[in-house]
Structures are given as structure tokens and as C-alpha cells.
Amino acid sequence: MTTYSAPTRDMQFVINELAGLAEVAALPAFAEQEIGPGLLEAVLEEAAKLATEVLAPLNKVGDIQGARMSPQGVIPADGFAEAYQQFVEGGWNGIGCSTEFGGQGLPEIINTATQEMWNSANMSFALCPLLNAGAIEAIRHAGSAEQKALYLPKMISGEWTGTMNLTESQAGSDLSAVRTRAVPEGDHYRLFGQKIFITWGEHNMTPNTVHLVLARTPDAPEGVKGISLFIVPKFLINPDGSLGARNDVNAVSIEHKLGIHASPTCVMAFGDQDGAVGYRVGEENKGLVYMFIMMNEARFKVGLQGLAIAKRAYQAAREYARDRVQGRPVGAKSGERVTIIHHPDVRRMLMLMKSQNEAMRALAYVVAGYMDLARYHPDAAIRKIHQARVDLLIPVVKGWFTEIGIEIASLGVQVHGGMGFIEETGACQHLRDSRITTIYEGTTGIQAADLAGRKLSMDQGAAMRALITEMGEVAEQLGQAPGDDMAAIRTGLGEGVRALAEATQWILDTRDANAVMAVSVDYLMLAGTVCGGWQMARAAQAAQRKLRVGEDLLFHEAKLVSARFYAEHVLPKTAALLISIRNGGVSIMALTAEQF
Template sequence: MSMYRAPTRDLRFVIEELIGLERFSGLQDLEEITPDLLEAVLEEADRLASEVWAPLNQVGDRQGCRMEGGEMRLPEGFTEAYQAFVEGGWNGINAHPEHGGQGLPEVVATATQEMWHGANMALALAPMLSAGATELLHRHGDEALRARYLGKLVSGEWTGTMDLTEPQAGSDLGQVKCRAVPDGDAYRLYGQKTYITWGEHEAAENIIHLVLARTPDAPEGHRGISLFLVPKYRVAEDGSLGVRNDVHCTALEHKLGIHGSPTCTISYGDSEGAVGYLVGEPCRGLNHMFTMMNEARHKVGVQSVGVAERAYQQALAFARDRVQGRRPGGKASVPILQHPDVRRSLMTMRAQTEAMRALALLTAAEMDVAGHAADAAARQSAQRRVDLFTPVVKAVASDQAVEITSVGIQVHGGMGYIEEVEAPQLLRDVRVAAIYEGTNGIQAQDFTLRKVLKDGGETLEAVLGEADETVEALRRDPDVAPLADGLAEGVATLRESTARLLQDGAEDPLVPLTAATPYLMQAGLVLGGWLMGRAALAAQAGIRAGSGDADFYAGKLHTARFYMRHILPRLHGYTPAIRGGSDELEAIDDGHW
């Protein structure tokens, strides 16, 4: 059985030394976070993640979910592991105390969520979606809905789902056909939704479906979609559970990975109609749902970091134990960790994981400022950065996680291709991260068109200005000065790419669409380089301070140097595609394929 330990020290390093706890002082309605409290929370989360959830990862993969007599059966131990999570109060760690939450910063919750996904991605999908449902209902639900449903969602006693996709409507939600017919102060829903993660199970008392549907008089397209809350069991005014609603799982998907996560086809209204309640304004459902979708997109990036971390830990452990071959000039066989190419592979895994961890946590910190700063301008500025970073976290982290888990298999050699070890499962599991919650191509278009070009690159330029400051700080410190030139070159290249897309996009709207994915990847590498530069500065400061963590900080310096020399230069490979224009792709006729 593979071993996993949550990277608590690495998470603390990012939150305390790269982001800085002072960022959270003075934020309204947040529990004060101190180094001791942060350490205690992460250590306790590590115990649950490493000792309870992680050992069930392969169990979930091998047993999978199954339907028996119309009931969903989870893999052995999953229900008990989820209940341990609920009993520990982990589901509401960042929720507002008025709903029963603990009121800790989002950045702390994000750190624990990386642990859950690293321990058991399939199981962690349940609370991930519940957290998004909680935030959506908090923002858009009326007082009656919040009073009836939020407390149980925050506690984790009930779980939430996001019901968007239909057989004919995948990413194009304007084609949604699910109907919502008024019935007094409620609605009756009729239709089918597919690919609903944790859409049916018995690990929680109730499941709260958040469903996109159309009312009878709604216009066609995106503008005619409303959002409805549909409980598995109807809920009385006093909060007690009533009869089963007319919502049922009719099929269980058989997937490449995450076998322990029930992915369902959900049918509404096979008989009298599924009772649902309007959330927010009529015909504003897609707008409201983006609250949950953006939360989920960020957490898919966090999920990818968690799985990548687990793959790195496994590969490193194997490389230490596996004795094969000799080093040049040596006579005895050595662990493969001693071979340069294996070391390169492991550092490739480690450097990319640490860069995306830093960006994911920084994004969470900006969420805290956006939601809780006293100054309106500070909130707006932070929200623009959240919007900018989220598609990068989702897409770049998930693409890199696919690479990282594949490299992990390669480090294992032939054993990596055998299902007895966990390495193949991690690749199969994380492959979906680049697909769901909006494919990475959609993330690239969102980033390029809506988050960069729409404001003339202003928000991105502000971030790159901070990267310039990091370059200068590196140059002032002789011990890390060699890292400065590569980062400076990367920042300059991204600026040139942005200017080129602003110019070419004004003349040909197809150019940004063609260049979106390479541009997003280039931006992700540069933002990762910026944060690795900051990590190098923090690590060097820790060494100079004579910290007892000297080996830890030395490792951070090695990782930052490797990133600058081996990972960051990849950005130049994207430049030709960014500048390539759209004419060649558009010139391909149907008969040429």
C-alpha cells in the first residue's frame, strides 16, 4: 500500500512566508489566524487525510461504486471516512459562524482541501462540491432557503451537487432543456442531467441538487436559464426530513478513473415532478451558478496539486528504494535516486507542484481580501486578481498534474505500469481535472479574452509589476541573483505576447482564440516563476536567520533554481504558437481532415 503524508510544512511555508499572515489582519468577519493556529489546523487535518482517507484510495479504485436495487453502494470505508470528516468539523472550516462554520480564512481551507485531494481524490469530490453549493446559497439564496438548508450543508450532514450538463448540452449550457413548472411557491422539475458528481449516495442524510432549468415562459439560450434547489428528501419548515423527492439516479457512469466517486445520470420528474425552489432571480441562473463554478474551478486546480504531490511522494519513495545500475566510475549498484535522469524527473514533478501550490494558495488569499477587506477598492482589486488567477490555477495545474503523474509512472519503470502500485491510478484519476468544470480550452479562452484582453491587460500588468519587484529583490541578493535574469526574460516575453494579442486581436478576433491555450500556459509558467522567485528569497532569508529548518530551506532553493533553469524556459516554446495567427487553421477545409 502506498504511503501519503500531507505536505504541512510546505503549505505553512507558502501561507506564512510567501503570502504572509499579515495579509489577513484587519479582514472583517474572519477568525484571526496565527502561526500556532495554522500549524495546529494543518497537523490535525494531516492525521485525518493521511491515516483515514489515504489508505482508502486504492480501495475506492478497485471496488468502485455500484448500483444495487436502486441504491448506490460506495466503496468499503468511504461512508465512515466521510462521517469522520463531518464529525471533525472540516466541512465548515471557512464558512461564516452564523451558519455554523468556523470562519477561518479561505486560504486555510484551501490548504486542507489540497490534503483531502492528495489523500483520496474520489472521496474529496463530495465536500468540494458541497463547499461550492454553500457559497452559492449564501450569496444568492433568499432568507428562507438559507435558514432551511445552509446549516446542514455547512456541517456536511448534507452534501451538494452541481447539475448542469444534459445529453445535448455539455459546455454549451444555452441548450439546457430541463423544465421547471411553477407550483405554488415552488416548482416541479422535469428532465435529465448527466455526469453529476456524487449525485447519489448514502454517506449523508440528504443531497441538495442545484439545477439549471427553464421556466415555461423563459427565452431561448443562456438568458432563459434559472437556478433551482432540489433536495433528494423534501425538508419541512422545522428542518426535519420528509418524503423522497421525485429525483433519482438512473445510471452510474463507468469512468477511466475516480472510481470511488459516483458519477450519475439524474432524472427529475419521472412521476409527479421533482419539487424545487428558485434560487436568486428568474433567468439569472447561469450567472448565479458561476459562483459555484468558479469556486469549483479553483478547487480543481487545488485537487490537481494534491494528486501531483502524492505522485511525487510515491515516485521519490520508490527511487530511494529501487537499486539499479551504477553511477559513472562506480562499482556498486545504487538506488535510482542517484541517477541524473531520475533526479531530473523528480525535480520536474516537485518544481511544478510547488509553483502551482503557491499560485492556488495566493488565489485563495485574494479571495479572503475580496470578501472581507474593509476598503471597497481593495476588495475590487483582489477580486480582479481572483478572476485572473482562477483559470490559470485550474488549467495549468491540471495539465501539469497529468504530466507529473505520467512522469511518476516513468520513475517506477515497469512497476509503474502495473496496477498493484498506485501510480497508474493517480494518472487515471487526475486526467478528468483538465476536462470537468469547463475544459482547459474553455479556461484558456476565458483567461485570454475576458481576463486579459477585456481590460487591455491592466490586471495582468499589475501582477507583472510585482514580478519586476521580485526580479529586483533577487538581483540585490548575491546568493539568489542568478535566478533574476531568467525571470526577467520570462516577464518580458509574456508582456510581448500580451501586446501582440491586443494588437492582432483587434484586427482578427480569431487570433486570440487560436493562441489562447499557449498563451495561458505561458502565463502560468511566468506566474509560477514569479512565485518561485519569492520562494527563493524567503528560503534564503530563513537560512540567514539560522533557522532549524536549514535543510527544508535548502530544498526550497534547489527547487527554485531548477524551476528557473528547466521549467520556466518552456515558455519560449509557446511563443511561435501565440504569434502564429489563425490563417493556417482557418484554411483547412472539411475535406482536408
């Protein structure tokens, strides 16, 4: 079994030095909370305890046992219900939620670090609060005052969980094909239909579950503009707030999946008898707009899962590489055998894992900081700038992190050699678990279409150009910094930024939408790689400042090395991606379906 140790040191470095905790802490919204490095450290330490001592040991139990279907509904794996209780009692579910409904109102920049921990420790477990958070966000944004009062306190405390019911067998990436019906009946609706792939759609860890469901009212227009959003509680709620009758919504089966076995993926039947009682959220036919609000939140967090699993996979591989004795140093024919962490190719794999993890963490937390500024900054113009940056980067975080996360989990198996392929070792679980992350909450292709299509065209590339300029300035600054490391980082980042600028222009100039879509994933990966390099360069700058005052030499020297490795061995990928993008879609679109 692989263990997990929360990377609180690196989290603090990133949050304090790169993601601008001080700036966020100074926002009026946080005036009453003493947000600063001290609070951060305390929160991270407490979260780390729960993650490492309670959640992480259940990760393998959950994988082996899985959630099980029973006549009484879905039974979570052993220990999950108790762990969930501890999670709720610790107040962790609501730490990022508004204090108005009982949340702790901590900035996203801190919440994000705890999210990373839950997902590293136990991704199956973490999915339950992840989906709940999306449901909370949808009600908070679009629910009535009454709905907010009725549901939010219990969902924010975690006493109840929320789910997202979007997919139907014919409606996956294309939600316009949703067919579930919602028939009005007095102050509520009756829902009829079947949803699939519903994460934690059913379980007994909480007395109630609040399903957010996309469905069509009788006279709704075709397509995306005819979809409304409904609250369908598992148990109806009496006027006094106590739980009433069981609603007509049931899990009919759970899927047998490659990974995240402990997260029940349910087929949900709505209205097998009289119809499931549902309450409309917000306006009729605006369901998809509301859903996208919660989906944005969920996409960011799925991106974090990419990082989280990659981090745990890295820790396991590193420990194995430090312990496993095999072979001798390069060139030595005799003498002591060494641990494999001394072998260059093992180091290369570990450095790929380590440096890309650090790049992802930095980028994620920086985006979380933007979220705080976009939400709470008193100046509307500054809010707007940061919201644009968040909107631009969410598909990058979702798409790039999860693709890289799988690569890293696979490298984790490779570092273990033959043992990596044996399930007992635990390295495979990370690969199996991570494999869903590029698929759910919008595939990488969907993220790429969002980035290269919608996001770039919405403002004719303005937000991306602003980002490119900012990244280019960091590369320029490195020109004044001393040392070979900084020179190498400057070269790598400079080339990457130029590639991204050129690719962006190509996308903006290309009128053939098929050609743009054909290379959109290359563009997303290019953007992610460069954004990661930008953050690594900033990390190197911060590390150099710390080294100048002699602070924590080993840690900050390693940061410089990691940033240099990223510049020398990861950023070069941008050269390939740019060529591929400029080659366009001709050979991608040429074959008929039969010629494949």
C-alpha cells in the same frame, strides 16, 4: 499502494512567508479568532491526521471497488461512509464557511491547505465536499433568507451534501443548450429532464442531498438568458425541518470511468413521475450568473486537485526512487549499485515534479490569500484590486495546474519504470484520476478562452499588466541578491515576464478572435508558467532570508535549488510558447473539416 504524507512543512512556509497569513489575520473579520502560525500549525496537523490515517488508505479501496449502482441507489465503496462521518464530526466541511450558519469562518488561505490534503489523500472522496461547497456558495449568494436558514446549516456541517446539476447530453461546455424544464406550481416548480456527469449525484452517506439544478421556466428566452437555478432536495423537507417524501429525482446509472472510480458520476432523472419538486434560487433567468459564482469556487478547487494528485504522485515516485536499486553511478563500470534517485534523469523527473508542485502550491495559496482580502478587507478599493487578481488567476489555476498535474502524474509512472504500469503499484491510479481534471468544471480550452478572451478584454489587460509589473519587480529585486542561484532565477523569471508581457500585448492587439482563441491555451500555459516562476522567486527570497539567520538549512537550501531548477528547466518553455503565440492562428484555422 502509495501512501500519503501531508506536506505541512511546505504548507506553513508558503502560508506564512508567501501568502501573507499575517496580513489576512489582521483583517477585522478575523479579529475574534486568533489566527496565526500557531493556529495554522494546529489545523494542519489535525487535518493531516484525517487525511493520512483515514482518507488516504481508502484511496485504493475506492479505485478497485468503485461506487456501485444498486436497486437501493448508489452504494459508496467500503469505508467511505464512515470516513465521511469522521470528516463531518471533525467539523472539516465548514472550516472555511461563514460562522453565521455554523461554519468555522477560517480564512481561505487555511481552508485551501486542507482542501489540498483531502484531494491528495483521496480525490474521489474530496469531490463530495467540493461540490457541496459550490452548492453552499450558490445558496449563500442567491438564496432567500428562508432557503439559507433551511439548507445552509446542514450543508455546512456536512449533514447533507449538495450537488451541481448543469450538464445535459447536448449541453456540456455550452450551457445555453440546457433543456430541463421547470413548470411553476404554487410556491414551487416541477422539474423534468435529464442531467449527466453529476458528481456524487446519489449516495447514502447522508440522509439528504440538495441538488442545485439549471432548468428553463416555460416562457424563458432562448439561450443563456433563459436559465434559472433551482434547489431540488432528494427528500422534501417538512415544515418542522424533518425529512418528508422522496422527491422525483433519481440516479438512473453511473458511469464507468478511467479514474475517480469511487466518485459516482450519475445520470440523474428529474421528473420521471410527477415532476421533481424544485424551489427557485434568486431571480428567474439568472441561473447561469449564480452558477458561475459557484463554478469559480469549484474551478479553483479543481485546480487544487491538479496540485494535490501531483503531490501524491511525487511522494510515491520519490519513495520508489529512494528504494529501488538499479545500475551504477554515471561512468562507473563496477562497484556498488545505487538507488535510482542518484541517476540524473530520474532526478530531472523528480525535480520537475517537485519544483512545479511547489510553484503550484505557492500560487494557489497566494490566490487564496487574495480571496480573503477580496472578501474581508475593510477598504473597498483593496477588495476590488484583489478580486480582479482572483478573477484573472482562477482560469490559470484551473487550467495550468491541471495540465501540469497530469504531466506530473505521468512522470510518476515513468519514475517507477515497469512497475509503474502495474496497477498494484498505485502510480497509474494517480494518472487515471488526474486525467479528468482538465475536463470537468470547464476544459482547459474553456479556461483559456476565459483568460485570453473575457478576462483580458474586460479591463483591456489592466489586471494582467499590474500582475506583470509586480512580477517584473520581483525579477529586478533578484538582481541585488547574492549567489549563482539567484542570478539564474532572475534570468529565468525575467525572460518569462518579458514573454508574458509580449504575448499579452499580442493578444490585446489582435483583432481576429479566432486567432486569439487558437493560441489561447498557449497563452494560459505561458501565464501559468510565469506565475509559478514568480512564486518560486519569492520563495527563494524568503528562503535566503531564513538561511541568513541559519534557520532550517536543509529545507531552505532545497527551496533555492528548486526555484533555480524551475528557472532553468521549466521557465524556458515560455520562449517556445511566445513564438507559438506570435505565429497566430493561420495554420490552425486553414483546413476544412474534411481535410483533417
